[in-house]
Every structure is written in structure tokens, then in C-alpha cells.
Amino acid sequence: MTASTDxxxxxxxxxxxRLTGFVAALRAHGLRVGTGETxxxxxxxxxxxxxxxxxxxxxxxxxxxxxxxxxxVFDPVFDLYFPSRIGAPTVEAPADREDxxxxxxxxxxxxxxxxxxxxxxxxxxxxxxxxxxxGSDGWSSYQALDRIRPQTLFARVRDDVRARSGGSGFADxxxxxxxxxxxxxxxxxxxxxxxxxxxxxxxxDEIARRAVAPSADRVDFLFAGRDRLAELRxxxxxxxxxxxxxxxxxxxxxxxGTIDLRRTLRGSLSTGGVPMRPVLRRRRPVRPELVLLCDVxxxxxxxxxxxxxxxxxxxxxxxxxxxxxxxxxxxxVTGLLVRGAADPExxxxxxxxxxxxxxxxxxxxxxxxxxxxxxxxEAAVGPRTTVFVLGDGRTNMSDPxxxxxxxxxxxxxxxxxxxxxxxxxxxxxxSAAAAYAELVEMHECRNVRQLEALVGRLLPV
Amino acid sequence: MFTSVxxxxxxxxxxxYLASPAVATAVFLADRLGKPLLVEGPAGVGKTELxxxxxRVAEARLVRLQCYEGVDESRALYEWNHAKQxxxxxxxxxxxxxxxxxxxxxxxxxxxxxxxxxxRGDEPTVLxxxxxxxxxxxxxxxxxxxxxxxxxxxxxxGTITATRRPFVVLTSNxxxxxxxxxxxxxxxxxxxxxxxxxxxxxVRQKVPxxxxxxxxxxxxxxxxLRAMDLRKVPSVAETVDWAxxxxxxxxxxxxxxxxxxxLGVLLKHQDDILKAGAKLDLDAV
Numbered sequence: 001m002t003a004s005t006d007x008x009x010x011x012x013x014x015x016x017x018r019l020t021g022f023v024a025a026l027r028a029h030g031l032r033v034g035t036g037e038t039x040x041x042x043x044x045x046x047x048x049x050x051x052x053x054x055x056x057x058x059x060x061x062x063x064x065x066x067x068x069x070x071x072x073v074f075d076p077v078f079d080l081y082f083p084s085r086i087g088a089p090t091v092e093a094p095a096d097r098e099d100x101x102x103x104x105x106x107x108x109x110x111x112x113x114x115x116x117x118x119x120x121x122x123x124x125x126x127x128x129x130x131x132x133x134x135g136s137d138g139w140s141s142y143q144a145l146d147r148i149r150p151q152t153l154f155a156r157v158r159d160d161v162r163a164r165s166g167g168s169g170f171a172d173x174x175x176x177x178x179x180x181x182x183x184x185x186x187x188x189x190x191x192x193x194x195x196x197x198x199x200x201x202x203x204x205d206e207i208a209r210r211a212v213a214p215s216a217d218r219v220d221f222l223f224a225g226r227d228r229l230a231e232l233r234x235x236x237x238x239x240x241x242x243x244x245x246x247x248x249x250x251x252x253x254x255x256x257g258t259i260d261l262r263r264t265l266r267g268s269l270s271t272g273g274v275p276m277r278p279v280l281r282r283r284r285p286v287r288p289e290l291v292l293l294c295d296v297x298x299x300x301x302x303x304x305x306x307x308x309x310x311x312x313x314x315x316x317x318x319x320x321x322x323x324x325x326x327x328x329x330x331x332x333v334t335g336l337l338v339r340g341a342a343d344p345e346x347x348x349x350x351x352x353x354x355x356x357x358x359x360x361x362x363x364x365x366x367x368x369x370x371x372x373x374x375x376x377x378e379a380a381v382g383p384r385t386t387v388f389v390l391g392d393g394r395t396n397m398s399d400p401x402x403x404x405x406x407x408x409x410x411x412x413x414x415x416x417x418x419x420x421x422x423x424x425x426x427x428x429x430x431s432a433a434a435a436y437a438e439l440v441e442m443h444e445c446r447n448v449r450q451l452e453a454l455v456g457r458l459l460p461v
Numbered sequence: 462m463f464t465s466v467x468x469x470x471x472x473x474x475x476x477x478y479l480a481s482p483a484v485a486t487a488v489f490l491a492d493r494l495g496k497p498l499l500v501e502g503p504a505g506v507g508k509t510e511l512x513x514x515x516x517r518v519a520e521a522r523l524v525r526l527q528c529y530e531g532v533d534e535s536r537a538l539y540e541w542n543h544a545k546q547x548x549x550x551x552x553x554x555x556x557x558x559x560x561x562x563x564x565x566x567x568x569x570x571x572x573x574x575x576x577x578x579x580x581r582g583d584e585p586t587v588l589x590x591x592x593x594x595x596x597x598x599x600x601x602x603x604x605x606x607x608x609x610x611x612x613x614x615x616x617x618x619g620t621i622t623a624t625r626r627p628f629v630v631l632t633s634n635x636x637x638x639x640x641x642x643x644x645x646x647x648x649x650x651x652x653x654x655x656x657x658x659x660x661x662x663x664v665r666q667k668v669p670x671x672x673x674x675x676x677x678x679x680x681x682x683x684x685x686l687r688a689m690d691l692r693k694v695p696s697v698a699e700t701v702d703w704a705x706x707x708x709x710x711x712x713x714x715x716x717x718x719x720x721x722x723x724l725g726v727l728l729k730h731q732d733d734i735l736k737a738g739a740k741l742d743l744d745a746v
Contacts, residue, residue: 032641034645036645037645040494040496040648043493043494044490044493044494047489047490047493047494048466048486048489048490052466054482055466055482055486058482058483058486058487059486059487059490061483061649062483062486062487062490062491062648062649062650063490063494063648063649065649066641066644066645066649067501067644067649068501068651068653071651173741173742174681174682174684174685174741177685177688178681178684178685181688230690238635241636241637242637242638245637
């Protein structure tokens with residue numbers, strides 16, 4: 001563990017143990033990896049050898065993964081179990097901050113990925129350690145990045161590249177974005193390196209369990225960052241396609257219907273009262289209506305946005321979809337959503353700008369909003385309508401207005417409530433979720449996986 | 462078939478297919494482990510082309526099953542030649558029933574469809590099952606026996622097992638989730654958009670007349686477009702198309718006018734064109 005070695009020379013037993021540990025870590029993150037795949041992976045390792053790490057990564061990915069989405073879990077775990085080196089990087093002189101920044105700027109300008117990787121290692125080694133023991137008690141990518149500040153190199157790198165290429169040409173207007181992307185990549189490399197160093201100290205298995213971000217469909221809506229939400233938005237269309245097939249299948253099954261006893265018996269008269277041919281009750285092909293009532297206040301807007309887009313993508317399945325947004329006042333946003341399908345990123349901003357959602361103050365008030373909905377938009381809810389309320393039920397200590405909920409529930413065919421908070425937190429603090437849950441069928445809906453299951457099951461056919 | 466991953470890369474390159482390390486590794490493993498290769502990825506990154514290239518490298522015949530909605534057993538596996546069977550029955554009038562029955566269900570009256578064709582031959586074979594996601598879920602069930610044991614059971618004849626395992630490539634655009642059972646039997650390869658350097662080489666190879674500097678600019682612009690949030694981002698096929706277009710337009714360098722005139726080659730939606738135009742500071746598109 002002390003010497004720095006590129007390439008891995010390890011006995012066979014160790015490789016097998018490493019591989020099974022790796023697979024166990026993947027399973028702990030919800031990837032379904034069978035024994036058969038593990039055997040395949042071992043064969044792949046045997047065929048490819050351990051000399052080339054990128055080949056090994058590609059080989060294990062080919063044998064162990066089933067979808068591209070799993071790559072997000074696979075890559076960080078792979079970095080932990082098959083690190084590119086062990087111990088500290090071999091640096092001749094102790095790194096000096098200015099010197100490192102200098103070299104980093106050059107590497108960014110040249111877009112040299114391998115060099116950037118080495119610099120990331122140096123950065124963590126030189127500036128990421130904290131604690132008092134001789135080596136260090138831990139490694140923090142945040143601290144390393146805070147000291148190096150790669151983003152401040154931006155202007156320098158741009159001038160560098162411009163000077164080198166002559167600074168003309170159409171493609172140069174893309175330079176800013178490209179440099180930003182390179183810096184982002186470097187930050188990622190630093191994070192990976194820090195995670196690896198921590199793993200060495202504390203045991204790989206523990207870090208693999210805790211420090212790897214979950215795959216997109218398991219991310220909590222409430223804690224998803226901006227890039228994660230963007231990733232989720234991109235998954236709306238495929239998910240909608242999947243759900244549409246499922247709805248169509250349910251509809252087919254439902255259309256077969258039950259036996260119509262009266263018509264069966266009347267038909268049986270011609271066969272002497274023996275019911276030879278059962279007559280099925282025919283169902284009228286009425287497409288159901290859907291009303292969505294979404295809390296779009298800051299805390300839960302990620303969840304509402306995603307669900308709105310999903311329902312919009314499914315609109316062909318219903319005769320009518322109407323979407324209402326509220327914070328403490330209600331307004332219809334169906335029109336915004338139709339146009340918003342082309343630009344999902346700006347959706348929530350536009351909703352906030354163009355709809356009247358707040359009255360005297362800016363915090364959410366379920367009681368007032370639901371009351372207003374029941375009064376102003378009573379006509380939107382009828383006996384064919386299924387209503388979904390989306391929100392955490394945190395009503396800032398004001399009156400939950402249970403009467404309004406009851407009124408909506410009586411008019412609608414079904415009324416459901418999807419709550420992005422974990423069930424244990426319902427009714428805690430200023431949450432009126434527990435009170436609402438007594439009136440409405442409330443479901444916990446914390447991530448895409450749960451949402452998918454709920455939507456597939458609850459949507460009317 | 463292959464000795465190493467580098468061997469795969471070199472030999473595929475010789476037929477004109479430039480493979481990334483991940484692609485080469487997956488092909489190598491599929492050959493070594495004798496498992497089917499499931500290739501996913503956006504349209505136009507060369508999924509089908511990969512199968513064709515492997516066939517060229519191995520000097521194997523390419524058997525292709527194009528999937529579509531409603532493809533079924535008689536299109537994928539085999540079918541009895543009913544007309545010929547009827548002829549055979551009416552030709553041998555004086556035969557006993559037993560003779561006729563055993564005779565009309567023999568190989569002579571079997572019409573092999575792609576899957577059976579691929580399994581029966583003795584020569585090296587690459588079986589391409591294209592756009593698997595377009596087929597109905599029942600067809601996947603059909604594929605399972607073929608892909609795991611390389612055998613097909615014909616009730617009247619018995620089980621036909623491959624004497625020589627074909628190299629199987631399945632492609633999918635992820636239009637529908639393939640079943641877990643099918644994925645489990647395959648090696649998985651996702652071909653995404655290539656890295657800048659690889660894409661430059663691809664364009665250089667397909668459009669060698671384009672100058673090196675212009676090729677680099679083309680690839681950079683396409684890379685920037687892919688980073689935008691567009692409805693349909695340009696694929697490798699579009700990059701090559703664009704390179705051809707620029708060549709036809711006789712452009713030496715990229716400038717605003719040329720890009721504005723030819724953006725339609727890369728982007729297929731008006732929204733996208735407007736958005737990209739704004740991001741690239743084109744005045745009016």
C-alpha cells in the first residue's frame with residue numbers, strides 16, 4: 001500500500017475476491033447482477049488481463065450492466081475497487097499552489113485528459129488532506145477545489161488557447177463552453193481521487209455504500225440537484241412511452257368486461273335455455289379526464305415539474321388533462337405546459353412569471369389554495385375526473401381547510417395525493433399531511449421509481 | 462476469431478469501421494465468451510454498421526432479421542411450405558397415410574427464416590437482429606432459446622442445434638424496455654457519441670477531401686450542439702452529412718453564413734434550429 005504502482009499485479013484469489021466485492025457493492029446500489037453475470041465478468045477479466053484499466057472497465061461494464069443508466073453507479077464503484085494507483089502520487093517536489101495552478105492552466109488549454117488526471121491526484125494530495133496525523137485524517141475534494149479554484153483560471157485558459165490558434169474562426173465562439181466543460185471534468189476527477197484516497201483509509205466497502213450517488217430513478221426529488229433534475233427531465237419521454245404501453249394493456253384487459261347475465265339468458269332461449277354463448281357487457285370507450293393540482297413552491301417544485309411534464313407527455317391517453325399550480329393561490333397552467341414541452345428547463349420559471357400563484361405572501365398555503373380551487377374551478381372536476389394533488393402538505397401552520405378537500409373528493413371520481421416526503425415525516429412540524437391522509441388516499445412518492453409504479457397503477461383507464 | 466482487443470480495433474479499422482476501445486472490447490468479449498452482443502444507443506451512431514463490419518472482418522455471411530411491430534414466428538424462425546406439401550400429397554396418391562405424413566414434415570418442406578438460417582449453416586455467420594425494440598414482447602420469448610443455447614425446436618422435427626455458433630448482434634434504440642431475461646443473456650454495449658478525436662477520424666475517413674482544419678471545426682460545432690438541450694441532437698451520421706454538405710458548398714472555413722445555410726442538415730426540428738442559432742450567435746436563422 002505504500003509504493004505507487006501503475007498497472008496491477010495481484011494474485012488470482014485476490015482478483016476473485018475483489019470482483020465479488022465489486023459485484024456486492026453494485027448490488028447494494030440496486031443493480032441486479034446475477035451469479036451468471038459475475039462468472040461472465042470473471043471470464044472477461046481472464047480474457048482481457050489486468051494490465052489495461054480502461055479495457056477492464058469496458059469489459060466489466062459489458063458483462064455486468066444491462067442499461068446505460070446503470071453506468072452512473074458503475075463508474076464510481078469501479079474507481080473504488082480498481083483504482084488506477086495506490087497511495088500518494090509520486091511527485092518530486094511538494095506541490096506549490098501557484099505552480100500547480102500554472103500547470104493546470106496549461107493542461108486545460110491543451111485539453112490533455114491524462115495530464116489533468118495526474119494533476120487532480122496532485123491537487124488532492126497537496127491540498128485536500130485535513131487533520132493532524134502525519135499523513136492525514138481524511139481527504140476532501142471540496143477543500144482541494146476551494147484552494148485551487150480551477151474556475152478562476154477560465155480567462156487565462158481562454159487567452160492561452162486564443163493566442164495559440166490565432167483567435168479567429170467560427171468554432172472559437174464555442175470556446176467558452178468547451179473550457180467550462182473541461183474545468184467541470186477536472187472537478188469530477190478531483191472528487192473521484194478524493195473518494196479513492198478516503199476509501200484506502202476507511203475500507204472500500206463502506207465508502208462504496210455511502211459515497212456513490214444513486215442511479216437517477218432512485219434520487220429523492222427533494223434533494224436532487226440541478227443537473228440531476230435535468231437528467232430526470234430527459235427521461236420523461238421514454239418513461240411516458242413505457243407507461244402508455246402499460247395503460248393500453250390495462251385498457252385492453254378492462255375492455256373485455258364481465259358477463260352480461262340478462263343478455264346471456266335471453267340469447268339462451270334459442271338453445272332451449274342452455275346458455276351456449278356468453279354475452280359480455282360492452283364498455284363504453286370513454287377516455288377519462290385528469291386534473292393535476294401541483295404545489296410549485298420552492299421546496300417541492302422539482303417533483304411537481306417532473307410530474308407535470310410526465311402527465312403532459314401522456315396527454316394522448318386522456319380526453320382532457322388540466323393542470324393547476326398553486327403556492328397560496330391557484331391558477332391554471334395547462335396552456336403553459338403544452339408550449340413548455342419544447343423547453344422543459346424554463347418551465348417552472350415561466351409558470352412563476354405568468355401565473356398568479358401568490359397573494360399577500362410567498363409561502364405555500366394549502367388551505368387557501370385548495371379552497372380557491374374548489375370554488376373557482378369547480379366545473380373542472382366531474383364524475384369522470386381523477387384528481388391528483390402533488391405536494392408535501394406543509395401548509396406553514398395555517399388552516400388545512402379539510403372541508404375543501406372533502407368537497408373536491410366528493411365531486412371527483414377518484415382523488416389521490418402524491419407526497420414527495422418520506423412517510424415518517426408526514427404530520428411532523430408544519431405538515432398537515434397526516435390530516436389530509438385521513439381524507440385522501442395519500443401515497444409516498446419520493447423518486448422516479450416510486451412515481452412510475454404509482455402512475456402505472458393509479459392512472460384511470 | 463480475434464486474438465486481442467487491439468486486433469479487433471485494427472481489423473475493424475481495415476474494413477472502414479473505427480471502433481472506440483469500449484466497442485472493440487465488447488466485440489472481443491462477445492467472440493471470446495460466445496455470447497450475443499446487445500448494442501444500444503441513439504440513432505445514427507453505427508450500431509447496424511458494427512454488425513456488418515464484424516461480418517466483413519470474419520468473412521462471414523450476414524443473416525439479418527429486421528424486427529418490426531408484428532414480426533412473428535413464421536417470419537423469424539421457420540415456416541412450413543404448405544403449397545409444396547399439398548403438391549407432394551396430391552402427387553403420391555397411392556401412398557399410405559403414414560408414408561405421406563412422415564414425408565411432408567421433413568426438411569425439404571421447411572422454409573428457414575433468418576434465425577433458423579443462421580443456426581443451420583456450417584460456414585461462419587453473423588446474425589444481426591436489428592431494432593429488437595420494435596418487435597413485440599412475444600418475439601423476445603422466441604429469441605431466448607436461440608440466444609442462450611443456439612438451438613431451435615421444431616415440434617415435427619426435433620431440436621436443431623447450431624453446429625457452429627453464429628456471432629449474434631442485437632440492436633435497440635430503446636424505444637421499449639427490453640425484458641430483463643433477454644438482457645441477461647447478452648453482453649451489453651452502449652455506443653454513445655464518439656469522443657472528439659475519434660469523430661474527427663471518422664469524418665476524415667468518410668470525407669477525406671475536407672481539409673483537416675475544417676473537419677476539426679465541424680466536429681467542435683457538433684460537439685457544442687450535443688451539449689445543448691435539443692429535441693434531437695445530431696448524430697455521427699449527421700456530422701458526416703454535414704461534412705459532405707460543406708464540401709458541396711465549397712466552404713473553406715466555417716462562417717456564419719455557411720452555418721446558417723446548412724444547419725438544417727444537422728438539426729431536424731425548427732425549435733432546435735432556432736435555439737442553436739441563438740446559442741451560436743447567428744443573427745437570424
